[in-house]
Amino acid sequence: MQYIENKTFSELKIGDSAELTRTLKPQDIELFAVMSGDVNPAHVDAEYAQSDMFHKVIAHGMWGGALISAVLGTELPGPGTIYLNQNLSFRNAVGLGDTVTVRVTVAALEPAHRHVTFDCICLNQNGETVIEGQALAIAPLEKVRRPRTVLPEVHLHSRGERFEKLMQTTAPLPAVPTAVVHPCDALSLEGALEAGARGMIIPVLVGPRTKIETVAAGLGRDLSGVEIVDTPHSHASAEQAVALARTGKVQMLMKGKLHTDELLGPVVDKTTGLRTERRMSHVFALDVPSYPKMLMISDAAINIFPDLETKRDIVQNAINLARALGISRPKAALLSAVETVTSKIPSTLDAAALCKMADRGQITGGLLDGPFGFDNAVSKEAATTKGILSEVAGDPDILIVPDLESGNMIAKQLIYMAGADAAGIVLGARVPIILTSRADGVLSRLASAAMAQLYVHHNTKAAAP
Template structure:
C-alpha cells in the first residue's frame, strides 16, 4: 500500500526540496477545462489554436499552478499544510506532449505561526522555466501518515462526438433523394430540413400539403424550393413513397409523423413493396459514453421473435452497414444470458449455429462469436474474468440480440441510463429506411440520415 506523509515544521530545513513530473496530455487539458469552466479556444479548439500566437494547443496557465499546489499539499510540507499566498509568473507556454517538472524549495522559515516561504518553478523537457513564483504556507506541526487515496478513473465523453465523425464522413458524398413520409409535425419536418441543409438528403415531402405547411409555420421554417407531393393521408404517403423508390426517383425513405407499421406495411407489400431476398431488419447505431466506438444493436424494432434464418439476415444487414461506415471486419457478438451453449436457452443454441454458419460462408464479412453475455461482449475485463479467449469479446462492434424485447430493453437502457445517443435505419429492403423515434433529437435524426446516405452510396459501389 502506498502512503502519503507530511514533513512537520520542525522536520523542515531551508533548502529542502520536492518535485513532481507530469506529461501534458489532451485529457489533462479537457479535465481542467471541465473542472474550471475555462473553454478559451486557445486550450480546447485545435483549429483556432493553429492561428493563435503560439500556433498550437496549450495548457491553461493554472494547470501548472495546480501542480505546484499538489506538491505543497502532498509532499512538502504535505498533509496539514495551509496555503496563504502564491505568486506566479508565466514565462512560456506548455504544449501537448511537454514534460513539466515542478519543484518547490524552502527559502525561509518563520517561527511565528510556523510559516514557510518556498520558491516554486516549473521547467519543461528542454530545461526552460515555464512558470516561476513563490508560495507562503503554514506548515503542519503534527505528523500525518495516511494511505494514499486512489482516485477514480475519469472517462471523458463529448456527447455526439461519434455522430460528428459520422457526419464528417459524408462530406464528399452527394445528397441522396429521399421520400419523407408524412412530415406533418415540427420534429420530423425539422429533421428532414436539417438533413438537407447538411447535404445528406434531397427531401421530397409527401403528405397533405396543408398539414406540411402548418408544421413549417409552427417550426418557423421556410420550405423554399423543397418539393411537396400532396396526398390525402399517411397511408397514401407511404404508398407514394414506395412507388417513388420503384420508379427510381428516390434512394431512401424517411419516416415522418406516422406509425412504423404504416410505412412498413407499404414496404413489405408482396406485389408493390420493396422486399428483397433478405429479411428486413433494424439496426440501432449508438454513441455510448465510455465505449470507444459506435455500438450497433440489432434487431430491436422490426423482428419480434426471429428464427435462425432471420438472424442470419439480421446479422448480414448489420455487417453491410458496418462496411458502409468503413469497418472492414466488424466484430459481431451474438448475445444470450450466458456464454456457454445450454439447450434449455434457445438463444445459446442459435448463437452457436450462427457462428458455425459464418465458418461455412453462410454469413460473410464479419467476425462472429457467441453465445456471449452482454458484459462479456463489451468488457474485456469481464471476458477475462470468465476465462473467455475471443477476438470479439470485450470489443464488439455489433450486438445481435435474441429477440425484439431484449434488444429494445438493451438499447433503451443505454439511451436513458447510460446517456447514449441513438440513430438507426432499416435495412434489407431495396433502399435504406430512416426510422426515427418521436424522442429523437436533431443530432440523432442527422446521424440516421448520414447512415442512410453512406449505405445508399455503398450499395451503388457493390452493385454489379
C-alpha cells in the same frame, strides 16, 4: 494498497524535497476548460494550439499553481497542508506532449505560524526551466496516513460529436432522393428539410399537402422547390412512398408522423412491397458518452423472437452498415446472459452457431464472437477477469441481442441513463428506411439520414462493374 503520509512541521528540515512528473495531453486542456469554465479561444481552440500564447497560458493555468499544489498536498508536506501564496516566473512555454517535472524544496521554516517557504522549479523533458519561484504553505500539525485516492477515469464527451463527424463524411456525396412519409409534425418535417439543406437527401414529401404546408408555416420554412406528393392520410402516404421506391424515383424512405407498423405494412407486402431474400432488421447507432466509438445494436425494433436464420440476416445487415460507415472489419459481439455455451439458454447456442456460420462463409465482412454477457462484451477488464481471450470482447462495433425485448431495453437504458444519442435505420428491403422514434430530435434524424446516404452510395459503388 498505496498510502500517502504527511510530514508535520516538526519533521520538516531545510532541503527536504519532493517532485512529480506529468505529460501535457489534449484531454488535460479540455478537462481544465470544463472544470474552470475557461473557454478563452487562446486556451482551447485548435487554431491557437501552436501559438506561444496558448503554451504560456496553459503552463500558467495547468502546470503552475495546480501541479505545485498537488506536490504540496500529497507529497511534501502532504495531507493537511494549507497553500497560502505563490510567486512564480514563467521562463519557457509548455506545449502538448511536453513532460514537466515539478520539484519543491523546503527553503525556510517559521515556527510561530508553522509557515514553510518552498523553492519551486519545473523542468521540461530537455532539462530546461519552464517555471521557477517560491510557494508559502502552512505545514500540518498532526500526523496523517491514509489510502491514496484512485482518481476516476474521466471521459469528456461533446453531445452529438460523433454524429456530426458522421454527417461530415457525407459532404462529398450526392444527395439521395428520399420519400419522407407523412411529415405532418414539426420534428419530422424539420429533420427532413434540414437533411435536404445539408445535401444528404432530396426530400419528396408524401402526405396531406395542407397539413404539411401548415406545419412548414409554423416552422417558418419555405417549401419552394420541394416536391409534395399529396395523399389523404398516413396509410396512403406509406403506400405511395413504397410505390415511389419500387419505380426507382426514390432510393430511401424516411419515417414521419405515423406508426412504424403503418409504414412497414406496405414495405413487406409480398406483391407490391420492397422485400428481398434478406430478412429486414433495424440497427440502432448509439453515441454513448462512456464508450470510445459509435456502438450499434440490432435488432431492437422489428424481429421479436428471431430464429437462427433471421439472426444470420440481422448480423449481416449490421455488418454491411458498419462497412458502409467506413469500418473495414466490424466486430460483432453476440449477447446472452452468460459467456459459456449451455443448452439451458438458447441464445448461447445461437451465438455459437452464428460464429461457426461466419467460419463457413455464411456471414461475411466482419469478426464475430460470443456468447458474451453484456459486461464482458463492452469491457475489456471484465472479459480479462473472466479469462476471456477475444479480439471482440471489450471493443465491439456491434451488439447482437437475443431478442427485441432485451435489445430495446439495452438501447433505451443507454439513451435515458447513459446519455446516449441514437440514430436508426432499417435494412434488408430494396431501399434503406430511416426509422426513428416520433420523439427523436433533429440530430437523430440527421444522423440516421447520413447513415442511409452512406449505405446507398456504398452499395452503388460495390455494385458498379
